[in-house]
Amino acid sequence: MIKSAIILFLSAFLGGILAINSVDVISKNIKHVLVFAGSFLFSVTIIHILPEIFEASHDHLKVGGFILLGFFFQQVLEYFTNGVEHGHMHHHHHGEGHTTLKSISLMVALSVHGFLEGTLLAHPESVHANHTEGTLLAGIVFHKVPAALALISVLACQYKSRSTQLILLTIFALASPAGVFAGHLLGDFGLLDNAGMVLLFAFVSGNFLHISTTIFLESSPGHSWSSRKLIISLVGATLAVLSEILF
Template sequence: MIFILPLLAVLLGYLIAKFLKPSSSTSFKLLLSFSGAYLLSVTVFELLPEVYENKGKEIGVFILLGLLFQIILEFISKGLEHGHMHHDPNSKQFPIMLLFSLGIHSLLEGFPLSESSHLLYGVAIHKIPVAAILSIFLFNSKLGKFKAALFLLLFALMTPIGSFLKIQFDFIQNYGAYINAVVIGVFLHISTTILFEASKDHKFNASKLCVIILGILLAYFM
């Protein structure tokens, strides 16, 4: 399941982009908010207590390093991880730096998935809107169908590859708590950015608040 579900999430995001054209729809933005709330809640309820259980104060350093690392990655990806796409669709050049940023992010996501089914669901839910936004960009770009398909395939494979590496290599497992701490920092940055970005005209959004509460409750009681 840890290998299949992230792939299915990317496929679902692609299908949503192809058939529903969701980039500006309210329901799509609510899905993004729900995914951010669920991912943040699972991180706080499960990952954070686990990494601090048998480690000292230095684990916080790795959490902050993960947060800073995600900021650097988003400088390259221009915020696609939390629902934004600002790359030039008219370029015919393969966006290798975008793939690098999303690939490293997705690889890191895969490391702790074997330890928590709740986190697996959270990452999968988060991948759906990201894959949809990425697909819309690729549809509108001038890369060509083959390059666009190759980009999506590589993006889809990175999270399962991360899970595979964690399971297969002992040295990764030996430093699992520190790697998970870095991933926590990544998740904290992404999820809080999704949740606390200002709404249009800074208006109160009751629907967004409701889906955020739903995401938190679902993560707590599952």
């Protein structure tokens, strides 16, 4: 648990630090990173999360309903984040009051999303009896890094103060580790039974499906064909499958 929390924090924090001094370079080269991350995350959701939650519950209709709820809840979050959590960059300047309001709503929405995805790493045996968390952790990390890069690109436009950027980046980086600890506490103290944990995981998997599919749509403006995008997508999916088989 602690190891996973540390990895999640460092992936987001160091990804953001990398972008602070190279926002322009990152913004020009992030598309291919996003395609890889989206493909890996989508594949992990399909071959790891969804089979396990359907296997762990007899009420498949309810599980499917929570997946849909998670999918559309992510759409609501993106109203406030403008897609930062799947690497979408915006470079707009606003008045100070408007910037503060937008930043608060952005950080709250990103923290909610990060917290929820962290809960997936709480592993009750009834849900994850057949797998380790390595593949799932990798999928979240591959998603967190470009999200942190995109967040810094937004914050750099809104705030010139490096200290302010670092504070907000730290809040973002702490959200997923907090979700890891909260997920374990919910299970360990019986605040959420196994059936409830399954529904929670179904909800978060809906988030992941929305994020990963949106990455593919945004990476192909006008639905243009790109052999490079296809190859990167296949590499991401193949690595996800291999890591699931081997680990």
